[in-house]
Each structure stands twice: as C-alpha cells, then as structure tokens.
Amino acid sequence: MKVVSGQVMQLMDRRAIGEFGVPGVELMERAGRGCADVIEEAFGEQDARRAVIVAGKGNNGGDGFVISRLLAERGWEAPVLLLAAPEAVGGDAAANLARLAPGTVRSVPQGLAGAEGLLQGATVIVDALLGTGMNSEVTGVYGEAIDMINAAGVPVVSVDIPSGVDAATGKVLGRAVRADITVTFALAKLGNVLYPGADLCGRLVVADIGMPDAVVAEAEGVEFVDLACAAGLFRPRSATAHKGSGGHCLIVAGSTGKTGAAAMAANSAQRAGAGLVTLAVPAALNPILEQKTTEAMTIPIGPEEAGYLRAGSLADILAAAAIRDVVALGPGIGTAPSTVYLVHSLLAALDKPLVLDADGLNAVALKPELLPARQDRVTVLTPHPGEMARLVGCSVPEVEADRIGCARAFATRYRVYLILKGARSIIAAPDGSIAVNGSGNPGMATGGMGDVLTGVVAAFLGQGYHPFAACQLGAFVHGHSADFLVEPMGTQGMSATDVQEMLPVALASLAASRTTATNHQQGE
Ligand SMILES: NC(=O)C1=CN([C@@H]2O[C@H](COP(=O)(O)OP(=O)(O)OC[C@H]3O[C@@H](n4cnc5c(N)ncnc54)[C@H](OP(=O)(O)O)[C@@H]3O)[C@@H](O)[C@H]2O)[C@@H](O)CC1
Ligand SMILES: [K+]
Structure with missing residues (x-):
C-alpha cells in the first residue's frame, strides 16, 4: 500500500x-x-x-x-x-x-x-x-x-x-x-x-x-508493508525445491558470553527457509554451538583457545564465504580491537551479499567510509536507533525525530540497504526508496530479536530475492511471526527464540494470502 x-x-x-x-x-x-x-x-x-x-x-x-x-x-x-x-x-x-x-x-x-x-x-x-x-x-x-x-x-x-x-x-x-x-x-x-x-x-x-x-x-510516496504487500513479494517454494535452491547462509558470529546471538541468527535463517546454514564461530566456542544448533553446520575459526574472532582469520572466513550465497556478520562478535579490524577487512574483501548487524555495525560506525569499498556488492545494515546514531554520529533523539530522513540519507550516501529497527521499522534503499514495515508489537522489545532479524534477512537474500524485497520481507515476517504470539502469550515475556520458532507459521500465512488473492483474481 x-x-x-x-x-x-x-x-x-x-x-x-x-x-x-x-x-x-x-x-x-x-x-x-x-x-x-x-x-x-x-x-x-x-x-x-x-x-x-x-x-x-x-x-x-x-x-x-x-x-x-x-x-x-x-x-x-x-x-x-x-x-x-x-x-x-x-x-x-x-x-x-x-x-x-x-x-x-x-x-x-x-x-x-x-x-x-x-x-x-x-x-x-x-x-x-x-x-x-x-x-x-x-x-x-x-x-x-x-x-x-x-x-x-x-x-x-x-x-x-x-x-x-x-x-x-x-x-x-x-x-x-x-x-x-x-x-x-x-x-x-x-x-x-x-x-x-x-x-x-x-x-x-x-x-x-x-x-x-x-x-x-x-x-x-513510500511503501507500507502489510500482509498483502509482503504476500505479493513472497515466492513459495516450488514442488521441485531442494536444499541447494534455498540458498546457503554463512553466519559469522559469537564471542565468549554471546553464543546465543550466533545460535539464534543461524536457527532463524533455517526457520526462514534457508536451504543450508553454516556458522563460523570462534574456535573455543565451537563445542557450545555444536550443542546449541542442530541443523546448522559449524566451522571453528582461529586458534583453539579463541573466544572471539581475530584479524588473522580473514582468509579462513573468506574461504568459507566463497562457497556460500550470503554472509551475515555481527551477532555477538563483541568489540575487541582485533575483531573490529577483521570486520573492516571483510567489508572490502567479501565478494558476497552481506548483512551487517550488532557489533558488526559498531565496527563499521568507526569507519563508515569503508562501505563504498563494497561498490556494487549488496550490503544490508540492520541498526536499532542507538546503532544508527553511532553510524551517523548523532544522538538517538535526532534519529527518532526523522527516522525516514535519517535512514534514507545514510542509504543513499553509502549505497547500502538499511533496516532502521523500532516500532514501524524503516527500510531504505540506495536509490532513496523507502518502505515502512507494518508488522510487529511491543513484545519484541527484548534482547535477541535483532539476531533473529539478521538470520531472516540473510535467508531471503540467500534465496535470491532482490535486496529491497529481502529487507521488506525480512522485517515483515519477523514482526508477523511475533504478532502470532500476542494472542497466546501477550507482549511481556515473549522471547526471541519464541519468534524464531514461529517463523514457519508466518511464512505459511504469506503463502496462504497469496493463494487467497489468486483465487479472488480467478473468481473475478
Ligand atoms: N484539497 C482538496 O481538494 C480535498 C481536501 N480534503 C480535505 O481537506 C483537508 C485539508 O484541508 P486544508 O488544506 O484546508 O487544511 P485543514 O486540515 O482543514 O486545516 C487547515 C486550516 O486549519 C488552520 N490551522 C492549521 N493549523 C492549525 C492549528 N494548529 N490550530 C488551529 N488552526 C490551524 C489553518 O488556518 P491558517 O493557519 O492557515 O489560517 C487552515 O484554515 C484534508 O485533510 C481532507 O480532509 C478532502 O475534502 C478531499 C479533497
Ligand atoms: K481530522
């Protein structure tokens, strides 16, 4: 609409x-x-x-x-x-x-x-x-x-x-x-x-x-992403789908104390329809993530004792990315100087669509001028207002005073796609196009929701959606999934994992809306 x-x-x-x-x-x-x-x-x-x-x-x-x-x-x-x-x-x-x-x-x-x-x-x-x-x-x-x-x-x-x-x-x-x-x-x-x-x-x-x-x-005008809009963008799987056609996501995530972020991003990518998911995690955390995830494969990165990602692992991560369709970087990686350096190096070197979130964004905020080094490669940023303020170098109230203007200015200046989170997330494209997400509820105001969104957006990018569509669908499906939880559990105490587990139901509802719309058209 x-x-x-x-x-x-x-x-x-x-x-x-x-x-x-x-x-x-x-x-x-x-x-x-x-x-x-x-x-x-x-x-x-x-x-x-x-x-x-x-x-x-x-x-x-x-x-x-x-x-x-x-x-x-x-x-x-x-x-x-x-x-x-x-x-x-x-x-x-x-x-x-x-x-x-x-x-x-x-x-x-x-x-x-x-x-x-x-x-x-x-x-x-x-x-x-x-x-x-x-x-x-x-x-x-x-x-x-x-x-x-x-x-x-x-x-x-x-x-x-x-x-x-x-x-x-x-x-x-x-x-x-x-x-x-x-x-x-x-x-x-x-x-x-x-x-x-x-x-x-x-x-x-x-x-x-x-x-x-x-x-x-x-x-x-701008696009308001409601169920009809999202259903129109959504492509249900074909009868001949196989895991290769669902896209392979590489999630680069985690540091000591933040393995949950890595697990949620990976599991959410799988729940949002990714064919395959691989987690690249600091080596010391690999045994934990082997336990926390079942469908995702894991790659231990760096020396055995490493509890965070280090600059010296650039080549290993690039090699892992080379055979995947999309990379998500940032959930739970922390802000150790060596990790920040790694993020900066990956920005230019990664030859894949990239979703940047959380500490990945905080690293970029220190050097946003590196973003244009990605040239024509797709980059999606998913900041909350605090991260957006750091990226722009302004205060949170300044971001909130003009959410659309702020998202559009950054997306056009740095040639990135951007989802500015918050009630009615704003989705901005490098050409200045704007969409406003219509789904979601206050139950989502809790830790880990961003990690779920990262996984969902990566899943849509990996399936070959246009980046603007992937961002709109990602934001809508994320909120829609949480909306299904309001009736049974209200808006207090909902967890990111609850939302993650509801993702297939949200996708099924998009598919059903498409079918209803098609039937209406045929009946006309
Ligand atoms: N155009 C069309 O063909 C169609 C338009 N349509 C309808 O018209 C509406 C827009 O109409 P509109 O442009 O006349 O403005 P509107 O909202 O009625 O208010 C302006 C008046 O209020 C005043 N005013 C302003 N701020 C004020 C304040 N804070 N406190 C107090 N007063 C204040 C201002 O006075 P001023 O300050 O300029 O002296 C001005 O006189 C639109 O929303 C839709 O409903 C539909 O019929 C479809 C066809
Ligand atoms: K009125």
Whole structure:
C-alpha cells in the first residue's frame, strides 16, 4: 500500500482539480460520503443516531459539513460545532457550509464554554477539525476541543487523520484526538501509519474518492508493508525445491558470553527457509554451538583457545564465504580491537551479499567510509536507533525525530540497504526508496530479536530475492511471526527464540494470502 505525506496529498488534490478537471467540491463530496458510509456501517444499527461533527475552518471541516448533510439525509441527527466564525470558512468548505439546514451549526470561535452539552447523548463524534493542512502546534479553542472530544467517552471517527497528528511524521503537535476509526482518502498518509499517529487512528479505512489513476501512480510516496504487500513479494517454494535452491547462509558470529546471538541468527535463517546454514564461530566456542544448533553446520575459526574472532582469520572466513550465497556478520562478535579490524577487512574483501548487524555495525560506525569499498556488492545494515546514531554520529533523539530522513540519507550516501529497527521499522534503499514495515508489537522489545532479524534477512537474500524485497520481507515476517504470539502469550515475556520458532507459521500465512488473492483474481 502506497503512503504519502500530507503535502504530497495536497499536490495530488491540486493535480486532480487542475489537470484532470475533477472539481474540488466533488472530491470533498466523495470524501464526506466515504466517511458517512463508514459511520452508517459502524453505528447505524443503534436506536438513537446522533453524530456530533466538530469542525475546523479548513477543508477538513468542509468534509465534516458534507458528513452532516449526508447523515441528516439518512435520518441521523447531525449537529455541527464549528470552531470558527462562519465568515472565516472559505472555498469548497464554505459552499458545503451553506448547504446545511438552518440550526445545524453552532459557531464557537471564542471558546467552548456552554457547548459541552452538545456532545451529550452522541452516538459518535466526528473529528473534522484539522487534516493535512495543520501547520502548527494545537492551542486555544482547537486544543480545548481536542480535550473535550477525548474526555467525552463516546466513539470517535476522525476525518483523514486524528486532529493534532502531523500527516507527514505521525507526531503529535501539542495534543491530538484519539480515534476509534479514521477514514482517510485516496491513499493513507504517513501520519496514519507512523507512531504515535498510527495508534491514535484506531481502525484505518482508506476511502476511494475517485482520484485519477495517473495522479495516484505518479505521487511520490513510500511503501507500507502489510500482509498483502509482503504476500505479493513472497515466492513459495516450488514442488521441485531442494536444499541447494534455498540458498546457503554463512553466519559469522559469537564471542565468549554471546553464543546465543550466533545460535539464534543461524536457527532463524533455517526457520526462514534457508536451504543450508553454516556458522563460523570462534574456535573455543565451537563445542557450545555444536550443542546449541542442530541443523546448522559449524566451522571453528582461529586458534583453539579463541573466544572471539581475530584479524588473522580473514582468509579462513573468506574461504568459507566463497562457497556460500550470503554472509551475515555481527551477532555477538563483541568489540575487541582485533575483531573490529577483521570486520573492516571483510567489508572490502567479501565478494558476497552481506548483512551487517550488532557489533558488526559498531565496527563499521568507526569507519563508515569503508562501505563504498563494497561498490556494487549488496550490503544490508540492520541498526536499532542507538546503532544508527553511532553510524551517523548523532544522538538517538535526532534519529527518532526523522527516522525516514535519517535512514534514507545514510542509504543513499553509502549505497547500502538499511533496516532502521523500532516500532514501524524503516527500510531504505540506495536509490532513496523507502518502505515502512507494518508488522510487529511491543513484545519484541527484548534482547535477541535483532539476531533473529539478521538470520531472516540473510535467508531471503540467500534465496535470491532482490535486496529491497529481502529487507521488506525480512522485517515483515519477523514482526508477523511475533504478532502470532500476542494472542497466546501477550507482549511481556515473549522471547526471541519464541519468534524464531514461529517463523514457519508466518511464512505459511504469506503463502496462504497469496493463494487467497489468486483465487479472488480467478473468481473475478
Ligand atoms: N484539497 C482538496 O481538494 C480535498 C481536501 N480534503 C480535505 O481537506 C483537508 C485539508 O484541508 P486544508 O488544506 O484546508 O487544511 P485543514 O486540515 O482543514 O486545516 C487547515 C486550516 O486549519 C488552520 N490551522 C492549521 N493549523 C492549525 C492549528 N494548529 N490550530 C488551529 N488552526 C490551524 C489553518 O488556518 P491558517 O493557519 O492557515 O489560517 C487552515 O484554515 C484534508 O485533510 C481532507 O480532509 C478532502 O475534502 C478531499 C479533497
Ligand atoms: K481530522
């Protein structure tokens, strides 16, 4: 599903009106109708049908006037609380304001004192205060109205985006409405899918407002990776599959005290569909990993007493990589100077697609200028915000303030693919393309989850997926697998190993979604 910023949506509206001759008032009519239909479907069965529309002076409010008129035509009581003087409303919104029956609108430009009673007995509140045109922190009467809506204890339907949420970033500007349903138009906005906006939207419905296909196709946006998107990217195994066609992953991992990271990365690669997995581990840890893993093969690296990877093992690792399809480097390797030197040497010398995580990333952060030495070879980085901050040389709050911008800038500058982890992981490609992962839950906030992701992404790369697809699938399947665990175990105490063991179930669900989609197409 394509997702755009509020600014891009406004450009799309202008193109539809200017180049394709769709009248703005018609777009507003369709937007209002889309909301009214959702309201009718969700709340229309109730005996008392009273929708209170809280409207601002812009076109978001204009949508609200259409909703009021259409619901009234369908037998609803649909009063409007307008937070501006009627004269302050202009354009298409003014045209729709003029079409409301006398007595429908109560205008309160100065404040809400005395207007609280209007919400009493409401079946639903329609939040039509602010949409893509919000341009500053919410204060004054708009802020009061948001507080009043949130305190009313009545279901809320937000028009386009919960008022107070920035459509470009999902951030709350001052305060924001908490909606039960949000009806957005033509395409979802970034603020509908990025946190905290995503959480404030409740159930998201994308209403078709007849935006011309060319305008939708040419709009600059990002891909939101949901089940349908991931299923479309996924290639189930063919009937003639053999272990050679599943790809062979080499996982270079582990140091004393961190054998679990190596085991989880290897086991997750296998659970995500890798044909074969080999672990290259410090020699002293080999007996432990022989025990911890069953399907994976292991290669002891370095002298017998070695509890960490050393620079002198470069040739051995290159030889191991030469007969494998993809290398994952970093889980649990530690930050010993000799290990860091080894990572730096491998960057240039490894002639295979490479996934770098954890201490592999910390080593790269010391010399990111080495990344271009990989030239056309595929490199995937999977940093969490702390690792991203180290890579860029900034603070974690700076990364979090603009996750998409930060991921895109690094990926394009260093010609790498990057998965910036966190709620709604951002996937960036060297050409600047962005995808936002839609799966996952707070249960994943625990150690080892990154090692699982590394194994999963390596498995998809090893199977020959395009790197951008491998990153999208890797991130989605990782979160989707964890989502299957929420019902039986909640979000506290879920472990990375639990997620690893659920990976085949997540893959099966992608395959099933593909089959359903194909059946639908054939049935059409
Ligand atoms: N264009 C189209 O054809 C279609 C658009 N559609 C709908 O239009 C919406 C976008 O409409 P929009 O551009 O009029 O902006 P909107 O979100 O209503 O708010 C802007 C108004 O609020 C004000 N304001 C801003 N920030 C504020 C704040 N913090 N606190 C208080 N006030 C603030 C600002 O005033 P200003 O500061 O500029 O004086 C301005 O007057 C979009 O989300 C969708 O619902 C659909 O009908 C489909 C067709
Ligand atoms: K709104």
